[in-house]
Amino acid sequence: MDFSKALPSYQVKKKNIVRLILFTATFALVFINIYQPFDVSNWFEISKLELFLYSSLVILTGVLVVVISRIIMYHRAKRGKHISIGRYLLSIAIEIICMSLFYTLYELIILHDPRTFEEAFKVSILNTALVLLIPYTVSWLFFAWMDNKEKLEALEEGDIDTIKPEVNGMVMFNDDKGTMRLSIKQDDLLYLQGADNYVTIYYSHQQKQEKFLLRNTLKKLEDTLKPLNIIRCHRSYMVNFRKVKMIERTKDGLRIKLNTQPLVEIPVSKTYTESIFQLFGQSY
Template sequence: MFQFLAQPYPREQRSPWRWLLTSAGSGLFVALFLLIFQPFGLAQWNDPVKPYLIAGYGLVTFICLTGVGLVFPKVLGNFFDEKNWTVGREIAWTLFVIIFIALGNILYSQWTMGNGFAHVLVWLSFTAAVGVIPATVITLLSYTRLLRRYATDNLQIEKHEPESVISRESGNITLTAENEKDSLTVAVDDLLFIESADNYSEVVFIQKDKVEKTLLRGSLSRFEEQIHHPDLVRCHRSYIVNLQQVESISGNAQGYKLQLKHHSVLIPVARRYGDRVADYFRK
């Protein structure tokens, strides 16, 4: 059981604006649901400002979701790093979010209705007990689906011929830095990968049977636009990889990992690029 909970699991990455929209949508849903159906005894609650107080639950949900989505990952950056994210952490995090929102709404109920602290503990315990089941089931179903998606049974490493003739008679590519002065020309067959390094990009290649590295100022997107070759593909926000240099490919729920010839680094494949890489190696 513990071994399963330690299995890698993808950490969903959302931009701040997307998370705010998600939080706002969730808060609006909660407010409308409670206003329309008035469950949990709300129908028997009589107060002149009742609609506004009920809508407050939606506001509390929005604030709680925004807090856990934007603040916690900033404060606990290493904990939320996808390299450290597991099935167990996903279940625990989902349950924590549920309890955090529940706590916010229960405290809001205490403030508006005057319920005692014992009432808070009872509802918090009830929320945790109920929430752990869907949190676990949803995570397990998602894990199984992702594991099947990134299975490598139907992938094989073999020599791929270029699909079209590209303007590279010499078999070389030239990468030009932002200042338009610095450049690097390297044979396609010798290029291993290009990695983002802040405002620079590190080009890793083979030269005279040795692994060499060169820093060029410029974003990975800039150099991606300079490359027009079917074997050289963007596979991650931080990597462009030469698929001809892949020695083996592995997969888990987080996606594919590429082991290159001549280098020990494992190149991650982001989920958005997974199909592209899989199509290249598909039997």
């Protein structure tokens, strides 16, 4: 599995994040109280009511950890930051560790668990991983199914405009008739240059800069690509903001320098200066 691959966009949708949090909290509360993993009620000889109150407090804390983690992830994605599958899995591991730490402290401080910190923490890790990974896996499969269902319905209805330009980290470019002509990784996309009814797409491939000529206009591409932080900076140029290294003011005006070899410079017209600086400030 390629862990550097971009996380599917449906994983960082606001509505899907809310669904994940609610489903995880509900699943954890029901699972702990009904199935009592690892015979949790017998560890401390507590009643079912006490178990429910304890687990509710634990779940509330756990949900807070997930909420903070997902808010950070959502805003990173919104600013156009690359979120790889590896980084996503790492964030889940951090969530499990943080939640397990809270659970262990609850057991030792509130419930006066006689076990050592190491013993209690190991069991908390095991319980937390079990309670989190099941709803996370189910949610991932459900979100993927819903995303594919929406795309299929859009294709069947012939509604090209509803099909998103980004799928699993790939940017799709359609021609003026709505036919997909090119699909490349967003991390490989550099910039677009428009001339009349054609757009030249510049991208990196095997450490070389390549280009592809597409029959379309920058104006038509601008609205669909803007959510991906592929933005207009000039009447004739759009740039992938993930590749921006710096913005320099010269005697001829502002110029965007891309993080490429060889160095690529893109002019910025006065019309787009304010929006470029706003986006640059949010991203960096």
